[in-house]
Every structure is written in structure tokens, then in C-alpha cells.
Amino acid sequence: MKFRKTKAPSLANQNRIYAASRHRSSPRPPTTSLHPSPSPLLLSNPYPSKPKLQDLPTLLKSLHQFPPHPDLYIPIFQLLTRTPGSLRLGRQLHAHVTLRGLQYDAVLAARIAAMYSSSGDLRVASLLLRHTPHPSSLLFNALIRGHSLYGTPEGTLKLFDEMLYLGLLPDHFTFPFVLKCCADIGSVPFGQSVHSQCLRRGLEKDLYVGSSLIRYMKVGNFKAAEELFAALPSRNIVSWTAMISGYSQNGLADRALALFEEMRQGGNDVKPNWVTIASVLPACSHSAALKRGEQIHRYAGAMGFDSHPVVQIALVAMYAKCGSLVKARHCFDRINKKERDVIAWNALITAYASHGRGVEAVSAFEDMVTSGVRPNEITFTALLSGCSHSGLVDQGLRYFNCMRMVHSVELRSEHYACVVDLLGRAGRLGEAKEMIDQMEIDAGPSVWGALLSSCRIHHNLEIGEIAAKKLFVLEPENSGNHVLLSNMYAEFGRWEEVKKIRALLKDRGIRKSLSCSWIEINGKVNAFLCGDKSHPQAAGIYIFLEDLPKKIKAAGYVPDTNFVLHDVSEEEKECNLTMHSEKLAIAFGLLSTSPGAVLRVTKNLRMCGDCHLAIKFISKIYDREIIVRDVNRFHHFRDGLCSCGDYW
């Protein structure tokens, strides 16, 4: 029977159903029937307990023997909702219900909608809502769940609005889904309004709503999330993980790691599970804390979580971002072939790309396509940046040109940024600019930023000025763009313009970002600012660095004083070349590790050319492998050479 053949109920019937729906929005007493006759279940119950899947065939055959009653069908629809792949049977039963005139019962309609919703048939679920004269919160919750799983965030929020408009109260089943939607679309006003509704209804202490609220709190608001977490009357592993993941995803890596430790050692009953591990690993990636990452990896292994593909993917990314490409590859190889989804491949391609291994990134991409996994937007961002770091210009362009036609992936601003970088690095600035002019979508700051960086490398002030002016409008608060243009002016001896930009920065109260490098020694992260003397070992570090130029000059080093002018950050320009933060970190590393140990340094900005050159010599005369991760990529220094081949 088709849905449209459903007849509208008589007026009297409608009133009865309305009364029923109102009654049923409160908890249902187990044996109360709203029908004039006693429930058939009381007379002769066809299923004494919850029906099981294997009972269904017999049960369905016997249904017609009983007088029509919603209670007869509700448990069956609940069972079907929990059983994937049972939609066909569900449809038949729905038709049966309609034939018997029960389709307007509020609770039954909600259960039927829940079945359609959780199998992804949003169309029929929505039709049910439209045909229910007085929909209940239960029905809306079912639809909201379905839409958040299979539909769009916009569709979900529309339902939520409609629910409020009808005067229905959202509850602890409603809010978790709605909060996730708010986070997905990133609408701050909407998120705040939903948040305050939770508070008004006192639901922030609910285990489910509370976890969602904590998780979807925004960066600037993490204090509020901490307060919510502290105020939870009881916490389970989900609440803890929500808080850890909130820190982790907002770049508060230290706090994420500290909370993870607190949870493990605080004598809590809660035990981490694979979701917790997958949430805390990105914090190790972020702070490049390889030892911590390895520790967590061992722990995950002991608990048996390291065979979970989601954990394995997080491990691939962690090892790659902590500088160990070999271990990243090893973790990828351990992922079951059937579990290698697009996210797993993206992690691998990104790993190769960030280490400047363009050829391997390309071959990973080809393997992915061969194995039948479809690339997405992120895949191409990773692939194109891999081509760019390795100077694979034409190959990168070929991939870019077939993105939409061959792989049906839409071009985004990030992709243009990669291609502009690809062309720009190779010195093809005119083509890069032309590419931007022909874009079908608005060029975001990343696109102009890529052009500006390329102009700096290739000393093209003319195009650089155009890019910088765009950026000053798009990102007025970003100090880096101002600094870059100012450095270019300095290079050309245009001191008047340099002064103007400095005045502008001061005028707008824009603070320059400080350069910072860090190195993990014995599991402890040591951070250094440029010219920083606050480290306990500062005296030793500076004595070492004073001696350094003499030693490396003997090996052929000539300081690249050009970078005093060109350097990416103004404050470093003012700072003696020998005191750059990465040099401090490397000096400390050399002093506090035994000969032969690999040094891994991370920097929050781009490395300067002089440091790049000096580190090549350091790697040779001290016979050390030194791995530096700057904002863009990795540099592996060994025996006087860098893996980037000086193309960066």
C-alpha cells in the first residue's frame, strides 16, 4: 500500500488522537490504555517480553487476530529500528498499520518515523511528520536524529525551529544532535541560542547533553567548557573524552595531554577506550611530542585499541607530524586493507607531502584510486601540496586539471592556494596571478598568501604588492602579511614604505607573532623564543652558540646576512642571527643528548634561510640527523644536506 492512499481520520477520531498524543508526551504508565476497550495485550499478549528478530515471522502472521491497537505494533517497530536492513519488512508493516487505521496514533507514528529515520529514508519520515496532525517531541526527536545522521545540518536545524514553533519542548534526546549541527555549520549565534536553551531547561548537567555542550564549545569559550565539566554531577568516559577532544581540536594540546593523564591516574573508575586514544593523539601531533605519542601508542597496544582503524589513522598522522615518516608508514601498513578509507589514505598522502616526498605522495594517491577508494577535497589538498613541496609542477597541474572531470571533486580555495604555491615556488608568478584572476570562486586569504610568499622568494615586488593589498583587506589582523611586504620593501631599499607599514601595524594595534621553537628531551617539551634567556640551561646554550659560527665557518659556512632583511618575521630580523629560536633549540638538543641521537625541533613560523644553511653544517660537523618541522613542512638535515634540496 502506498502512503498517499492513507485516509484522513474523522474529526472525532482526530480529537481522540490529539488527546492520546498529549497524554503520551509524558511518561507512559505501563498498563494504561487510552482506548475505550482494554488493551489486547492484557487479554492475550502475543509477545510476553521484548520481541526478538527470530520471532518476527510468526508474530506478524498472528497480528491480524488481535483488535487493532498501537501497543501491538510499537515494540515491533522498535525492534526494526534497531535492526539494520529491515526496512522492507518495516514498510510492509507500516502499510498494515495504515490499513488498520492506526497511523494517526502519536506514539506509533513516532516509532514508525524513527524506523525510517534510522535507516536513512528521510523522505518518508518527513512525510509522516507532515501527515501527523499533532506531532509529539518523540516524533521530532526521531526526525532530528535521522537528519543529523543522513541529512544536512540545515535540515536538522529547520526541524528544531519547527519544533519550537509548535510549542514542543526539546529534551535531552534533542539537544545532542542539534548541538552537533550548530558546530558543523559554525553558526555562533545559533549555537549560543541553543546553548542557553539547554541552560534554561537545566539540561547542562545531563550526561548526554553535557558531553555535547563540552565538546562543541568554541575555542574562545573553553573556560565555560571547563566549568561545565567541573559541574557535572557524574562523569563517564564520554564526558572525559569530550573535554579532552575539545582541548585537542582547539589547539590546546598541553591541556588535552594533562587531562588525559589526570583521568588515567586520578583513581577514577573511568577507563580510556579507543575514542579517547583517537582524541588525545592529535594533541601529540600538534605539539610534536614524539615520546608522548609513542607512550600512548604502547598503552593503546596493551589495551588492544591499536587494531581499531580510527586509532591507526590517528597514529599515522601523529608519527608523521612528530617527524617519523617510517613509523607513520608502518602504522598505515597495519591498517586492514578493507578498512583503508579515504581518511586513512589522506593521512598517508599528507604524511608524504609534509615531508617533501612528492613522488611517494603521488604513488600513494595512485594506489588509493586503484584500490577503489574515491578521493575527496582533502585528498587533493594533500596531493597538490606534495607536488608543490617537491617541485612536481606539471604533474601537480595535471592532477588539478582533472579533479572535477575525472574525480568529481569540487575546486576549493585551498586547491587554488596549492596550485598558486606550486607555480609561484617554481617562479611562474605570472601564471599564478592569471590562475587567480580566472578563478570561479572567491580567492580566499590562503590563495593570496601563497602568491605573496612566492613573490618574496622570487623578489617580485610588483605582484607582491597586489597580493599584500588584497590580504590587508581579507585578514586585517594578520601580522605576517604586513611583515612580509615590509621585508620586501626593505629588500628594495624602499624605507619610506617600510615605515608606513610599521606605523599601520602600530596604529591598528596588531601584534606580531613571536617566533618560537621547541624540542622534546626525555619526554619534556622545552620551548625557546627568539633571543630567549629564560631556559635553565641558557648559559650553556649561549656559550655553545657563540662558538658555533667559528666552527661551521671552518667547514665552509658563509652567513647569509641577506636574511637579516628577508626574514619572515620582523622581530627575528632585529634579533641576532645566532639567537634564532630554532638555533637555541638545536643547541640545547646537542648539549643534552648523547652523540648520534636524532634531534627533532618544531617551529611555529617558517625557518629562515640562514638557519637552514647553518643547520646543514651543524648536521655535518656534529654528525647528527636533525629534523625540523616548520609551519609548512619538514626538513631532514643529514651530512650537510637537507631533504628539501633547498627547494622550499
Added chain:
DNA sequence: ATAGGGTTAG
């Protein structure tokens, strides 16, 4: 009936 998870340029 519900919550927490992995991949993204410069």
C-alpha cells in the same frame, strides 16, 4: 531513542 573519534593548504 540520545552523548565523545581519525584526514586539510600557506
